[in-house]
Amino acid sequence: MNSRPTFNPRDDFKIKDTKPRLGEQWPHGGVRGGGGWISSDRVTSTYDLVEQMYFLYVRVVKARDLPTNPVTGSCDPYVEVKLGNYKGKTQHFEKKTNPEWNQVFAFSKEKIQSSVLEVFVRDREIAARDDYLGKVVFEMDEVPIRVPPDSPLAPQWYRLEDRPGERKVKGEVMLAVWMGTQADEAFPEAWHSDAASVHGEGVFSVRSKVYVSPKLWYLRVNVIEAQDVESQDKSQLPQVFVKAQLGNQILKTKLCPTQTTNPFWNEDLIFVVAEPFEEHLVLTVENKVNPLKDELVGRLSLPLHIFERRLDHRPVHSRWFDLEKFGFEVLEGDRRKELKFSTKIHLRACLEGGYHVLDESTMYISDQRPTARQLWKQPIGILEVGFLSARGLLPMKTKDGRGRTDAYCVARYGQKWVRTRTVVESFSPKWNEQYTWEVYDPCTVITLGVFDNCHLGGNEKPPAGSGPGRDLRIGKVRIRLSTLETDRIYTHSYPLIVLQPTGVKKVGELQLAFRFTSLSLTHMIYLYSRPLLPKMHYLNPFTVRQLDSLRYQAMNIVGSRLGRAEPPLRKEVVEYMLDVDSHMWSMRRSKANFFRIVTVLSGMISMSKWLGDVCQWKNPITTILVHVLFCILICYPELILPTVFLYMFLIGIWNYWFRPRHPPHMDIKLSWAEAVHPDELDEEFDTFPTSRPQDVVRMRYDRLRSAVGRIQTVAGDMATQGERFHALLSWRDPRATSVFIVFCLCVAVILYVTPFKIITMLTGLYLLRHPRFRSKLPSAPINFFRRLPARADSML
Structure with missing residues (x-):
């Protein structure tokens, strides 16, 4: 009797290989159009990572000489494009006989059920039925094919027909009708028949868009000193501090330790600013009268464009500024005399472009270039991503008592963000959109997320607790580029995994x-020896506390600027893509990081057990071989290091046959998400500060979460370093492992032919070299090690 195969629920959370038909043409090797077939040799597509989708495009440009209504004497025209059961309408113009629309309509070929395309021109009537002005009819077999990179099809004037065979004396409309793919330039801005139920402002939110993240700079303000500071109480010397505000960022210097009219601080205040510089830097000098009261001494507002832009560590000149405060003194009755009180403050401020502004988690960084474009190097590669489809999505909201999902995808890499079009009312949406990024460093991560569009208008009801007007998270995928083989097309179905208060849940699959x-392979290999971040991060490093604050401010700025685009990339989407809450305390994450450390140390534990078995003679043959090897190494100590490197070389070659076949994805077991306790989930999804009613419990709870969050980060960093050691020979990064095993082979050969004493002497002299011969930048081995991938990419 055949036994039934057992189903492992964990397999449902794994990556699956797919075999999509990428870049295929229409049947029979050609495309139908123009009354016949054209050869597929002419059909070239830049969309070779997606399945081709064909659309009938109708561009309505303008009309002229439209007849007026004999009753009202005016014309309020609009155009209606009809293809079977699908209708699209342009906006209407009031009292205009020569309107210009310049609007494109797209009808999916898969849903075309009519052989005739009709374009109606109508006169809008408020009370009665809209007046019919005329129409233009196109036979589908006569529609031409537009094949990129051909120029756009030129629109033509068409006379309006009243009835078949009859033409009106007045009225023409300019149209262009063609058949194309999603690679057409008109695709992103077109009205799609799939979203015919979307009206009003929601029409703009369903379109695909490309966004550019704002260019961020660090503003370093060195507050040096002040002169002639006076308080309102003339009998007491002031004890002052400086408060600097830039938008919603507020920083303060320390309180001057002495009471004096010439205080001295020499303290750096660092802000994140974005181009174009819209805010002003506002500085105020305040006197600490008592612990509960601060007295304003002077104020200064400076536009950011006056500050010098520094690209390296060269010094910046300081400047004196006058602070201003206005008051009134009563003189002779009701007459008032305006007094201007001024003091001076000494500043050294500059905009620093030699840094990379950390607007993302350092574990999933996608751009390591400095802000200043002058310091950029040439790209070393191209990343192409095709958003194919999703399947098995769950209902995210309800409409008319029925569950629905309106899904779109967002991808973030470097300064470029992309958003696919929204597929309305589908649990298995098909996007088939392809995007390209320039790659400047292979040791970076691209993040892709799937969201439900909640801004389409209508009577949709989001789930309770999701908040009004917020796009809902469906899932996220991260891909580290260094784990990819070059010039290989990866086609996988990624499970969309989310952690909810009820536990871990799969909400669908994303096919990419x-x-x-x-x-340049040579340039790519060279980058592995270069510092991970720009030079300024090592010459003038920030503290951990400064980095956390600056990263948080950078995330807020990016979310605010992208939210001002049209359509906006909303704040909740940006925060989810940037992992804004990754620093929050979680018992689950702490356990996961602890067991990551245990896994890293398991190799040492296994080695110690093996040595114990050798000492216990549990395998006599192995023990004898170890004795022989030990005696050889004792007699010839110069063979120790070559043997170790040769052993690692052989292990790396052996592990090549067991290397991962696909990029890593989120692992629910590694993340401790499948067996998490409900109370721990309740703690993880609790608000910060906590929502517990007791004041004492709230204080202790928040303090515990904040303190242990730091421990969690340290544990994660320790685990990351250990996992990078494992990555040397595991082929997770094919290029890094290739470099390392070649290095091991070369070192082994050199050590075999070089006396051991000379190697030892040179090593000792190198480690004890004078500080003058040391660089502040990390060495090539350290840079190589820091670029190795860790298993943090696979954590939720």
Whole structure:
């Protein structure tokens, strides 16, 4: 009797290989159009990582000489494009006989059920039925094919027909009708028949868009000193501090330790600013009268464009500024005399472009270039990503008592954010959109997220607790580029995993196709020896506390600027893509990081057990071989290091046959998400500060979460370092492992032919070299090690 295969629920959370038909044409090797077939040799597409989708495009440009209504004497025209059961309408113009619309309509070929395309021009009537002005009819077999990179099809004037065979004396409309793919330039801005139920402002939110993250700078303000500071109480010397405000960022210097009219601080205040510089830097000098009261001494407002832009560590000149405060003194009755009180403050301020502004988690960083474009190097590769489709999505909201999902995808890499179009009312949406990024460093991560669009208008009801007007999270995928082989097309179905108060849950699958193309393999290998971040991060490093604050401010600025685009990339989307809450305390994450450390140390534990078995003679043959090897190494100590490197070289070659076949994805077991206790989930999803009613419990609870959150980060960093050691020979990063095993082979050969004493002497002299010969920048081995991938990419 055949036994039934057992189903492992954990397999449902794994990546699955897919075989999509990428870049295929229509049947029979050609595309139908123009009354016949055209050869597929002419059909070239830049969308080779997606399945081609064909659309009938109708561009309505303008009309002229439209007839007026004989009753009202005016014309309020609009155009209605009809293809079977699908209708699209342009906006209407009031009292205009020569309107200009310049609007594109797109009808999916898969849903075309009519052989005739009709374009109606109508006169809008408020009370009665809209007046019919005329129409233009196109036979589907006569529609031409537009094949990129051909220029756009030129629109033509068409006379309006009243009835078949009859033409009106007046009235023409300019149209262009063609058949194309999603690679057409008109695709992003077109009205899609799939979203015919979306009206009003929601029409703009369903379109695909490309966004550019704002260019961020660090503003460093060195508050040096002040002169002629006076308080309102003339009998007491002031004890002052400086408060600097830039937008919603507020920083303060320390209180001057002495009471004096010439205080001295020499303290750096660092802000994150974005181009174009809209805010002013506002500085106030305040006197600490008592612990509960601060007295304003002077105020200064400075536009950011006056500050010098510094690209390296060269010194910046300081400047004196006058602070101003206005008051009134009563003189002779009701007459008032305006007094201007001024003091001076000494500042050294500059905009620093030699840093990379950390607007994302350092574990999932996607851009390591400095802010200043002058310091950028040439790209080393191209990343292409095709958003194919999703399947098995769950209902995210209800409409008319029925569950629905309106899904779209967002991808973030470097300064470029992309958003696909929204597929309305589908649990298995198909996007088939392809995007390209330049790659400047292979040791970076691209993040892709799926969201439910809650801004389509209508009577949709989001789930309770999701908040009004917020796009809902469906899932997220991260891909580290260094784990990809060059010039290979990856086609996988990624499970969309979310952690909810009820536990871990799969809400669908996202099908992707992506390819990493190398432009210069030599340059790419060279980057592994370069510092991970720009030079200024090491010459003038920030403290951990400063980095946390600056990263938080950078996230707020990016979310605010992208939210001002049209359509906006909303704040909740940006925060989810940037992992804004990754620093929050979680018992689950702490356990996961602890067991990551245990896994890293398991190799040492296994080695110690093996040595114990050798000492216990549990395997006599192994013990004898170890004795022989030990005696050889004792007699010839110069063979120890070559043997170790040769052993690592052989282990790396052996592990090549067991290397991962696909990029890593979120692991629910590694994240401790499948067996998490409900009370721990309640703690993880609790608000910060906590929502517990007791004041004492709230204070202790918040303090515990804040303190242990730091421990969690340290544990994660320790685990990351250990996992990078494992990555040397595991082929997770094919290029890094190749470099390392070649290095091991070369070192082994050199050590075999070089006397051991000379190697030892040179090593000792190198480690004890004078500080003059040391660089502040990390060495090549350290840079190589820091670029190795860790298993943090696979954590939820």
